[in-house]
Amino acid sequence: MTIKNVSIEYDAINSKNIFTNGDTINGRIIVEVSKQTEIKSLIFIAQGAARVCWSEHYGQYQHYVYWSKEKYYDVKHHILRKADGTEVLGKGRHVFPFSFDIPDRKLPSSFKSCIGKVVHKLKAELKQSGKFTEKAKVHFTFVSKADMDIPGLMEPQYACKDKTLQVFGSGTVAMDVRTKRMGYEQGEALQVTAEIENQSSRSVKPKFILYEKKSYFAQGRRKVCTHEILKEKIEAVASGGNETVTKVITIPRELPPSILNCSIIKLEYRLKVKMNELNKCRTEKS
CATH class of the missing domain: 2.60.40.640 (Immunoglobulin-like)
Structure with missing residues (x-):
């Protein structure tokens, strides 16, 4: 195996490591290879989505699963992609920086329970010819700015x-x-x-x-x-x-x-x- 490790990390912008609408996330994708290696592409992906799933029983034999999902953003940046289809990485550790601007619009905050979740995450995908795609991901905590336009919010x-x-x-x-x-x-x-x-x-x-x-x-x-x-x-x-x-x-x-x-x-x-x-x-x- 020539790809020893693929990981992704980002920098905190405050003591609570929380991001909100319009913030910029800076980070890096780290690729470690054991020898000179050809790759097709290295892609950075940022995603925000919600999902729910639960089951209900009706009587002894009826069992239903209810689920739904909702996507808020799905951003992709090609970190490496050569016109001839290959990029060569030398033996060792390689660091590829990235920068991502969180959409400055109404987005739900990060949330997790046994029934549903709202997830904001960063991903990296490294593709090689004829081999499985190497993947890495990390979640970040997103807290939406207070929406003061909700009807009745400030009323007695x-x-x-x-x-x-x-x-x-x-x-x-x-x-x-x-x-x-x-x-x-x-x-x-x-x-x-x-x-x-x-x-x-x-x-x-x-x-x-x-x-x-x-x-x-x-x-x-x-x-x-x-x-x-x-x-x-x-x-x-x-x-x-x-x-x-x-x-x-x-x-x-x-x-x-x-x-x-x-x-x-x-x-x-x-x-x-x-x-x-x-x-x-x-x-x-x-």
């Missing part, structure tokens, strides 16, 4: 809920919930105001839950997964009490960014406010 949010207790108590509980806006960044403080009117016979205890919702779409089907990120509680509101409570929730800095610009994967974060009645009868607003 409001929801209300009335509940009649029938099992462990009687009467009604009403709740109005407000936030200053819909969109927040990691590390920001989310201030929630809840107006609670407890006209029931029991105390109720508000609970604030921040959770993530992942939605996957394929072949006309949707699969949804949710996961609680954090819970915050406040003091109970007594029977007959009317209270306005404010809770400040800090969005964890390590959360992946929302994905709202992919047709087959959606990652969003939601706030749910519950009111637990003492004997486990509960009302909730999400």
